[in-house]
Amino acid sequence: MSIAHHPSAPMVAAYAAGRLDFGQHVAVATHLFSCQHCRNQVRAAEQTGGDLLSALPPAPLANDALTRIEARLAEPDKPPPPNPVATSDIPGLPSFLRSYRFDAWRPVAPSLEARAIRLPHPTPTRVFVLKARPGSRLLLHTHKGFELTCVLAGGFSHEGGHFGPGDFDIGDSAVSHEPSIDAGEDCISLVAMQGSLKLRGLLGLLVQPFVRL
C-alpha cells in the first residue's frame, strides 16, 4: 500500500459512528474509496458500535410496540429511489459523490483552479475539487477552522511529508504550511474546508483579497 497519510483515528471512529458533518464525511469517504486500511478501521469501529449497542442498558418501549410493528411487517417496502446518474468524470471519487452537481472550474489564484461540489443538504463544511499546476508553490498559509484534503491525482509536499493519490491531509489552526506541487502532472484533490484560509507574510497580505476560497 502506497498510501502514507490517513485520517486520524478519532475521525475514522466518528465517521463510523455517523458523527461527522457531511462535508467531512465526503472527505473521509473519498479516502476510504482508495484505502483498504481505513476501511478495515471503519469495520472495526462498527463492530465496536455493535458491541456497545448490545451492552447499553435497555430503554423500554411502549407495551404495544411489538404488536404495532408486527401489524406493519406485511406492508410493502417503499421502492428504493432510482440510482442517481454519475455526472462527474473526476476519477477516484466514491460513486454517491459523483452524482452530485459540480460547478464549473474557476480560477482561485495563480496556477490554482477550483470546482465546488453542491452537496444535497446544508453543511458548515464546503467541499470542492482543487487543481494546482505542476511545479507550483502555494502560499504559506494557516487555517481558521480546518481543511481536509484527499489527493485524487498528482501530488504535493510540505513539511508534513509527501502526499500522493489517496493520501489524506489535515490542516487546522495549529498548522502552517507552504505546499509545493509535484512536477509533471496537475495535482487534483478533494478539499473539505470549514472557515477560510489565512495567507501569511507580506505577499499574503497583498493577495489575500484576490484569493477566493
Place this chain on the structure above:
Amino acid sequence: MGSIRDAGRQDWAAHLAAVAMHADRAAFASLFAFFAPRIKAFMRRTGESDAQAEELAQEAMLTVWRKAALFDPATTGAAAWIFTIARNLRIDAQRRARRDGAGATPAATEEFEIDDAPLPDIQLAAAQSSAQVRSALAQLSPEQIRVVEMSFFEEKPHTEIAEALSIPIGTVKSRLRLAMKRLRSLLGEET
C-alpha cells in the same frame, strides 16, 4: 466473557437468517426484544427525544425485517449490522429535522457504501479481518474503549472528551492513534 458474547453474536446471526429465509416472526420477536430497547437507548443518548427515539427504534426494527437478506455473517456481526442501520436512520432523521425545505434529502445508507466496485479479494479480507478485529478490540485498555464509546454515543466534541477524562486533547488523539495502530498491526498490515 468473550466466548459468551461470541455465542450471543452467533445466535443473533441465526435469528437474522431465519427472518431472511422464512420470514420467521418468532425470531424477529426475539431480535426486537433485545435490540429495540437498546436502539432506543442509543437514540436517547445521542440527543433524541423519548418519542423520537421510540419512533426510530421501531423504524430500525422494520428495516431489520425488510433487509435481513442483505446481512452477511461472513463480513460483519449481527449487532454491528443492526448498529449501522440505527446509525443511518439517525442521520436521516437529523437531516429531515434540519431540512431547509428544498426537496427530499437522499438517504444516508448509500453514503456509507464505500467500496462500490470491490476487488474480488476484499470480501475475503473482510471476513478474515473480523475475527482479528474482535481479538484486537479485546486488548484495548478500558480508557481507550471509553474514548471510542464517547465518540459513538455522546454528542461531545473531542475537546469535551478530553475534559471529561481530564487528559490533554493531544493525549486523546495519541491514545486513539495508538489504539488504531495496534489494531492495524494486529490486522497484519503495515502502518
